[in-house]
Amino acid sequence: MIRASLPRLESRLQALARFGGLPGGGVTRPAWSPPHEEARAWLLGEIRAAGLEAWVDAAGNIFGGAGTGRFDPGRAVVLTGSHIDSVPEGGILDGALGVLAGLECLETIQETSAPHRRPLALAAWSDEEGRYGSLFGSRAFCGLLDAARIPEMTAVDGERLVDAMARAGFDARRAGEARVPAGAVAAYVELHIEQGPRLEEAGIQIGVVEGIVGVRRARVVFTGQADHAGTTPMERRRDAFLAAAEWALKARELVVRRGSGRSVTNVGVVSVHPGVTNIVPGRAELVHEIREPDAAVLVRLARRVEGLARRVATRRGLEVEVRPMSATTPARCAPRVQAVIEDAAARLGLTRQRLYSAAGHDAQNLAAVTDAGMIFIPSAGGRSHRVDETSDREAIERGANVLLHSLLALAEQ
Numbered sequence: 001m002i003r004a005s006l007p008r009l010e011s012r013l014q015a016l017a018r019f020g021g022l023p024g025g026g027v028t029r030p031a032w033s034p035p036h037e038e039a040r041a042w043l044l045g046e047i048r049a050a051g052l053e054a055w056v057d058a059a060g061n062i063f064g065g066a067g068t069g070r071f072d073p074g075r076a077v078v079l080t081g082s083h084i085d086s087v088p089e090g091g092i093l094d095g096a097l098g099v100l101a102g103l104e105c106l107e108t109i110q111e112t113s114a115p116h117r118r119p120l121a122l123a124a125w126s127d128e129e130g131r132y133g134s135l136f137g138s139r140a141f142c143g144l145l146d147a148a149r150i151p152e153m154t155a156v157d158g159e160r161l162v163d164a165m166a167r168a169g170f171d172a173r174r175a176g177e178a179r180v181p182a183g184a185v186a187a188y189v190e191l192h193i194e195q196g197p198r199l200e201e202a203g204i205q206i207g208v209v210e211g212i213v214g215v216r217r218a219r220v221v222f223t224g225q226a227d228h229a230g231t232t233p234m235e236r237r238r239d240a241f242l243a244a245a246e247w248a249l250k251a252r253e254l255v256v257r258r259g260s261g262r263s264v265t266n267v268g269v270v271s272v273h274p275g276v277t278n279i280v281p282g283r284a285e286l287v288h289e290i291r292e293p294d295a296a297v298l299v300r301l302a303r304r305v306e307g308l309a310r311r312v313a314t315r316r317g318l319e320v321e322v323r324p325m326s327a328t329t330p331a332r333c334a335p336r337v338q339a340v341i342e343d344a345a346a347r348l349g350l351t352r353q354r355l356y357s358a359a360g361h362d363a364q365n366l367a368a369v370t371d372a373g374m375i376f377i378p379s380a381g382g383r384s385h386r387v388d389e390t391s392d393r394e395a396i397e398r399g400a401n402v403l404l405h406s407l408l409a410l411a412e413q
């Protein structure tokens with residue numbers, strides 16, 4: 001059985017970690033930032049140095065392959081990849097592992113002339129972390145981008161995507177041209193760190209991802225009455241904060257009790273107006289999120305949580321508005337890709353377990369255009385989106401080899 005080279009993969013992981021590298025470890029390499037631009041140029045060079053063709057599409061996605069003829073339905077490719085952008089103060093493996101292990105696999109296959117009926121290709125998707133628009137590059141590639149919204153896409157610092165991409169030589173408004181022709185991708189498989197504690201705690205080496213959660217976010221605005229906090233009798237107050245607080249506690253209860261057991265929820269943003277000590281809050285705004293792997297359960301929970309907001313508001317004599325902000329659909333990983341990953345792990349003598357991903361990934365978009373799947377390796381301490389995110393060398397090597405043999409198997413199907 002051919003094997004990926006761990007030293008070469010590790011040296012590339014270290015090299016990539018220098019772009020946006022932080023003194024205490026970790027990286028800050030958000031999409032289209034100067035370190036991200038340097039990392040993109042470096043990656044293109046590494047793909048070419050590995051003897052592969054490198055190209056870039058209109059959404060800024062980077063690809064590599066050997067004689068793949070780009071994307072042609074007449075010669076459908078087996079695709080692997082992930083992303084090289086990071087969250088601020090993120091880790092060096094989130095995304096980078098999938099891209100560089102993919103490159104390692106393609107290079108190993110080329111060097112060993114391992115037989116594969118279908119061509120293979122590598123992708124580094126742009127703006128996975130959503131500095132401007134989450135999973136932007138893979139959305140464009142999969143035809144899921146709403147082109148009309150591109151001009152409004154803005155980072156939290158106010159910079160527009162169109163300006164950021166223009167700096168890098170792209171016209172963001174044309175990102176939709178990155179859409180892949182139907183039938184041009186035979187299968188997609190992505191290696192990623194788990195970003196949670198389940199594999200490590202269970203002592204399992206490889207996670208076979210069954211599905212990726214959908215996320216629904218909504219802005220919930222309670223409107224009551226601002227009043228003097230001293231002179232207004234308690235029974236006359238229409239306190240927007242108290243309604244929001246009651247709703248937040250009950251919404252959590254509802255999601256935990258009425259969800260699938262895998263449902264999670266968070267209120268990550270709260271603001272109270274006018275926000276001074278001697279005024280009863282007249283308005284409270286919350287940003288609420290629910291994540292769940294089953295599409296029907298996710299829709300049902302979102303509806304119930306909204307109904308709950310109306311009941312709380314009515315009982316307290318307030319108004320409430322629930323404005324949907326974003327909704328992603330849970331994605332199922334293709335059974336044949338799961339079977340291929342499981343088989344590759346078994347042949348390598350590795351323990352494996354099926355699980356779902358509680359974080360979003362490019363693979364959820366790819367699932368709309370092809371049979372998609374994901375391989376997880378354990379995250380040390382379950383840590384991710386922080387500078388001390390890591391995995392063992394052995395875990396990285398196992399993941400790369402499961403990816404290698406999954407790609408070869410998918411290329412024969």
Ligand SMILES: [Zn+2]
Nearest residue numbers: 094095128192
């Ligand atoms: Zn990631």
